[in-house]
Amino acid sequence: MDPTKVIALVTGSASGLGRATALRFGRLGARVVVVDLPSSQGAAVAEEIGGNALFAPCDVTSEADITAALDAAQAKFGGPVNVAVNCAGIAVANRTVTKKGPHDLGLFAKVLQVNVVGSFNVIRLVAARLIETDPNEGGERGCFVCTASVAAFDGQIGQAAYSASKGAIVGMTLPIARDLAPNGIRICTIAPGLFKTPMLAGLPEVVQTQLATQVPFPSRLGDPDEYAQLAEHIVRNPMLNGEVIRLDGALRMPPK
Numbered sequence: 001m002d003p004t005k006v007i008a009l010v011t012g013s014a015s016g017l018g019r020a021t022a023l024r025f026g027r028l029g030a031r032v033v034v035v036d037l038p039s040s041q042g043a044a045v046a047e048e049i050g051g052n053a054l055f056a057p058c059d060v061t062s063e064a065d066i067t068a069a070l071d072a073a074q075a076k077f078g079g080p081v082n083v084a085v086n087c088a089g090i091a092v093a094n095r096t097v098t099k100k101g102p103h104d105l106g107l108f109a110k111v112l113q114v115n116v117v118g119s120f121n122v123i124r125l126v127a128a129r130l131i132e133t134d135p136n137e138g139g140e141r142g143c144f145v146c147t148a149s150v151a152a153f154d155g156q157i158g159q160a161a162y163s164a165s166k167g168a169i170v171g172m173t174l175p176i177a178r179d180l181a182p183n184g185i186r187i188c189t190i191a192p193g194l195f196k197t198p199m200l201a202g203l204p205e206v207v208q209t210q211l212a213t214q215v216p217f218p219s220r221l222g223d224p225d226e227y228a229q230l231a232e233h234i235v236r237n238p239m240l241n242g243e244v245i246r247l248d249g250a251l252r253m254p255p256k
Helices: 016-028 042-049 063-077 105-130 160-183 205-212 224-236
Strands: 007-011 031-036 053-057 083-086 142-147 185-192 244-247
Touching: 007 016, 007 063, 007 105, 016 031, 016 042, 016 083, 016 224, 031 042, 031 063, 042 053, 053 063, 063 105, 083 105, 105 142, 105 160, 105 185, 142 160, 142 224, 160 185, 185 224, 224 244
Parallel strands: 007 031, 007 083, 031 053, 083 142, 142 185, 185 244
Antiparallel strands: none
């Protein structure tokens, strides 16, 4: 698919990996639906992109919110969303059991709800509309990009909830690709390593430097636009389907 001509919905696009992806697709000339919480800086990101962007405040776990965003995109851009990049997610750091007791079950469930259910909610609702459209000359109707993490494979101490959620995204990638293949819709997942997102950028410089030295090469934190570059390539390359791609500089996380 030609990313310069798509209508791309990017969740979590008010900051970090999502913001970089929304901005990159905007620079390419795509029409961009910026999806993030109402309290986020999503409107500012849409304004930065310009007239080819729309801010749709959403809770990604809400069918009504995502449906409203897809309706708004179709009304503004004259066609359905045909690329969706799922970057929305949350993380917690809690051991399974501490001196205070067992891991809070509600918090564990919330991480799974936002990261897994939220991603699948977007996929199912976008795909349901796409299968009613005409494919392009290559037989494609659309493409999804999901965000996992190296924590899906190398989960650290305190990452049970986060790793479980990212492992679920890895696990659902291939079956979704197989489900949607007859309809000409692809899906891939990116598993980033240590990237300079707001979560890490807020750490002291000395801690950031220590984390960067763990990456074999290049020994630095990833630039969010490097994630966006890969998302762009996945959209462009029709043979990328059902795959999980680590984007981590050969990093393998230690236990802590």
